[in-house]
Amino acid sequence: MLQQTLAEVTFEQYRKPTRRERFLDEITRVVPWAELVAVIEPVYPKAEGPGRPPVGVERMLRLHCLQQWFNLSDPAVEEALYDSRAMRQFVGIDLGREPVPDETTICKFRHLLEAHQLGQQLFARIGEYLATRGMTVSRGTIVDATIISAPSSTKNRQKERDPEMHQTKKGNQWYFGMKAHIGVDSQTKLIHSVAATAANVHDSQVLPELLHGQETRVWGDAAYSGQRDVLRQHAPRAKSFVQAKAHRHRPLSEMERARNRTKSKVRAKVEHAFLVIKRIFGWAKVRYRGLAKNTHWLQISCGLANLYVVRRRLLAGAS
Numbered sequence: 001m002l003q004q005t006l007a008e009v010t011f012e013q014y015r016k017p018t019r020r021e022r023f024l025d026e027i028t029r030v031v032p033w034a035e036l037v038a039v040i041e042p043v044y045p046k047a048e049g050p051g052r053p054p055v056g057v058e059r060m061l062r063l064h065c066l067q068q069w070f071n072l073s074d075p076a077v078e079e080a081l082y083d084s085r086a087m088r089q090f091v092g093i094d095l096g097r098e099p100v101p102d103e104t105t106i107c108k109f110r111h112l113l114e115a116h117q118l119g120q121q122l123f124a125r126i127g128e129y130l131a132t133r134g135m136t137v138s139r140g141t142i143v144d145a146t147i148i149s150a151p152s153s154t155k156n157r158q159k160e161r162d163p164e165m166h167q168t169k170k171g172n173q174w175y176f177g178m179k180a181h182i183g184v185d186s187q188t189k190l191i192h193s194v195a196a197t198a199a200n201v202h203d204s205q206v207l208p209e210l211l212h213g214q215e216t217r218v219w220g221d222a223a224y225s226g227q228r229d230v231l232r233q234h235a236p237r238a239k240s241f242v243q244a245k246a247h248r249h250r251p252l253s254e255m256e257r258a259r260n261r262t263k264s265k266v267r268a269k270v271e272h273a274f275l276v277i278k279r280i281f282g283w284a285k286v287r288y289r290g291l292a293k294n295t296h297w298l299q300i301s302c303g304l305a306n307l308y309v310v311r312r313r314l315l316a317g318a319s
Helices: 006-011 019-028 033-043 057-070 074-083 085-091 103-115 118-132 203-210 228-234 254-267 270-280 291-309 311-318
Strands: 140-149 166-170 173-185 191-198 217-220 239-242
Touching: 019 085, 019 311, 033 057, 033 103, 033 118, 057 074, 057 085, 057 103, 057 291, 074 085, 074 103, 103 118, 103 291, 118 291, 140 203, 140 254, 140 270, 173 203, 173 270, 173 291, 191 203, 191 291, 203 228, 217 254, 239 254, 270 291, 291 311
Parallel strands: 140 217, 217 239
Antiparallel strands: 140 173, 166 173, 173 191
């Protein structure tokens, strides 16, 4: 991050740090920049010939993270960098010496990550980094899914809805979009597995992708009921704590309802991850057409959400 100049310190002595500045100051100290840059560097263009060299990898990665944290499009993040000194300091841009990378450069970087499927690799590298800090995966996993809405209107250039998104009914309400499926550690609340599907795919069909295989306990809502064979195959030692499901002609007994309430106390931890992704980061609607691009966004968002959840612990350990 850039340091303040003497003029800025002199003429802004009564300035109060904003919430955005405090957040960026905290998060820049917990993101393992060197490790993440090492994932991208092998596929990043190298400077060749007398032309203008490419923007540095870390700077572009920081730009990409800003898009995730503040839910910004390519043009919007370029505009925000011109508007926000805090963001420029975070990225390391001095407008007196250099311009902000334009939206085309930002878009090309995102396409580079998508083309080489680096979202999953970056997510995994963050998990490895947290493991070295003592935040390892335990023997308990909570599985869940949430709907990420997509535009259902056909009033667009293609005159059609996104063919890779689908509709599903939840209660009495219909939704159109995709589903984000995650497996969360029951102790640390960290996401260790992530998958994306169209919204009409049943939660239980993705269960094998959300288990790491060493579980002794698995929690989930009633959508995952009847999956004992799947658990036996993919997590042989796991005991199911999936909530019991009521049927039309067989309501739950009082004992089953009491057990469900007990299971919900643990299962509710998975909602913290969705709170960060959908409310704090603002990703409640898809930004792009197609599952591949949105899966990439989800994978990186989950990795950054993990860092956000444990940022205070990481800062305390570094001090």
